[in-house]
Amino acid sequence: MEESKHIAPRGSNYLLVIALNRFKNCRPLFYTVKDAQDLTKSLTSYFDFPEHNVIRLFNERATHVSIWKALEELSRRMNEQDNLFIYYGGYSFLKEKTRESCLMGYDSNLEGPFGLIYHNVLIERINNLPANHIFLVVNTGFSNRLIHQDPQIINAEWEELEPSNLP
Numbered sequence: 001m002e003e004s005k006h007i008a009p010r011g012s013n014y015l016l017v018i019a020l021n022r023f024k025n026c027r028p029l030f031y032t033v034k035d036a037q038d039l040t041k042s043l044t045s046y047f048d049f050p051e052h053n054v055i056r057l058f059n060e061r062a063t064h065v066s067i068w069k070a071l072e073e074l075s076r077r078m079n080e081q082d083n084l085f086i087y088y089g090g091y092s093f094l095k096e097k098t099r100e101s102c103l104m105g106y107d108s109n110l111e112g113p114f115g116l117i118y119h120n121v122l123i124e125r126i127n128n129l130p131a132n133h134i135f136l137v138v139n140t141g142f143s144n145r146l147i148h149q150d151p152q153i154i155n156a157e158w159e160e161l162e163p164s165n166l167p
Contacts, residue, residue, distance in 0.1 A: 011081030011132055014053045015043055016070055020090035022059045024107050032089040033058050035139070039087060049085070053077075062090070064105035064115045068125075075129050083133045086126070092140035103140065 019036030021029050040056065043049040055070045074084065091104040093116065102108075102116035109115050126134060 011079060011083060012053055013047070013049045014055075014074060014078060014082060014084045015040065015049045016055045016057075016074060016084065016086045018057045018062050018067060018070075018086075018088045018090070020059055020062050020104070020106060022106065023091065023104065025109050026091060026104065029090065032139070036087055036089050043085065060106050062105050063107045064117055067105055067117060071125055071129070078130050080130045081132050082130070083135075084129060084131045085135045085137075087137045087139070089139040092138070103138070 017036045017040050019033045021031075021033045036056075036058070040054065044051060044054060055073070057066055057070060078084065088103055091108075093102045093104055093108075093110060094100075095102070101119045103119070103122065105115060105117060107115050108117075126136065
């Protein structure tokens with residue numbers, strides 16, 4: 001009997017790196033951008049992530065609009081054989097009343113609905129990207145909300161957690 005060999009499609013690798021130490025409306029974080037820069041250096045030096053396929057959004061460049069524009073650009077450039085690595089390092093926010101979780105861009109405002117990157121919207125957008133594989137790394141609190149969409153799981157976890165107290 002002849003052995004069947006499956007050959008995986010070979011596309012290009014893309015990298016979207018979003019990291020924030022500074023925010024317009026929140027206290028700063030430390031080492032987030034350095035961690036992202038170190039990760040980017042490793043991926044571009046030792047793995048097949050060419051510089052022309054790397055989008056870096058650090059601090060003031062990581063506004064909510066620029067993040068959505070980067071995803072839109074990737075949707076135009078990528079195809080179904082390509083691979084995407086997305087890294088986000090920054091704040092995540094859990095809205096107490098609605099229990100909605102969000103990532104924050106540089107210009108996000110906790111007092112209103114604008115500028116927040118809602119997890120459910122982000123996941124929907126990522127799921128619609130043309131790609132063979134997508135690897136998402138989120139270095140923040142409440143990142144489990146990106147995976148768990150089940151209200152029972154979220155409600156049980158909510159009872160165990162204190163809401164985020166960002167200024």
